[in-house]
Amino acid sequence: MYRLIFIAFLASVRAQLELEGACSLATVNAVENFNATQFSGQWFQIARIANEENGVCVTSTFSPVVENNLLVSATYNSRQVFNKTETWRNATVTPGTGKVLVFTYPDQALDTLVLDTDYDGFALLYSCWANATHKKVWAWQLGRANAFSAQQTTNVNKAIEQNADIKAAQWFRVGHSKQDCQTSGASVLLSPLIFSLAAYNLLSKLL
């Protein structure tokens, strides 16, 4: 039974959003004149559409190299906690066509747009990858703090509604509690009962 619960949990977390059709990164509404300098620093991942990331307590640091007011490159290093263990997922960012930023991870390169941001409170990132018939879509709600204010929530939701790909998507809320962020004491998870309860708890957040 524990095994079943865990498999259901993993399947939910990893169900990537797939839609018919092509990516339209050139026509999607995104931030005009993105200022990489203002975007630099730490962001808390508040929520994401389910993807291959599996952690909670996720924070990302954007470190750009800007010359003559133009983005040359950047790093976007994300720290997450999964199963009480810290893992990193680091990307190199380079400017792509138009407003696209290419986030290159060790396993994939993602064409990404900053759909909206006020730089000091919230940001909404969107990535799209397509084959001949289908597209995979990623999106992340980021905050300068580990929770949004009511106004920031309104702003993020407004930006989400403007994007046909993500407006009906299910979001996974990323926990930032002390327990979510704890990295030692993996022994807690060795207890099947407690582990399955934790999986239940996570699963219920997804549904």
Ligand SMILES: *[C@@H]1O[C@H](CO)[C@@H](O)[C@H](O)[C@H]1NC(C)=O
């Ligand atoms: C980006 O923001 C920085 C810091 O606020 C500012 O100095 C710079 O002029 C801005 N760049 C552009 C292209 O607006």
Ligand SMILES: *[C@@H]1O[C@H](CO)[C@@H](O)[C@H](O)[C@H]1NC(C)=O
């Ligand atoms: C979680 O960590 C424990 C202890 O390190 C390990 O035995 C267990 O296999 C891990 N579980 C998962 C799902 O990675």
Ligand SMILES: *[C@@H]1O[C@H](CO)[C@@H](O)[C@H](O)[C@H]1NC(C)=O
């Ligand atoms: C990712 O970046 C962090 C901090 O910049 C670094 O400590 C970590 O070793 C890097 N991890 C990987 C897997 O590149």
Ligand SMILES: *[C@@H]1O[C@H](CO)[C@@H](O)[C@H](O)[C@H]1NC(C)=O
């Ligand atoms: C495109 O991706 C979809 C969804 O992942 C998959 O079902 C389909 O087989 C893929 N088509 C091609 C031509 O690779």
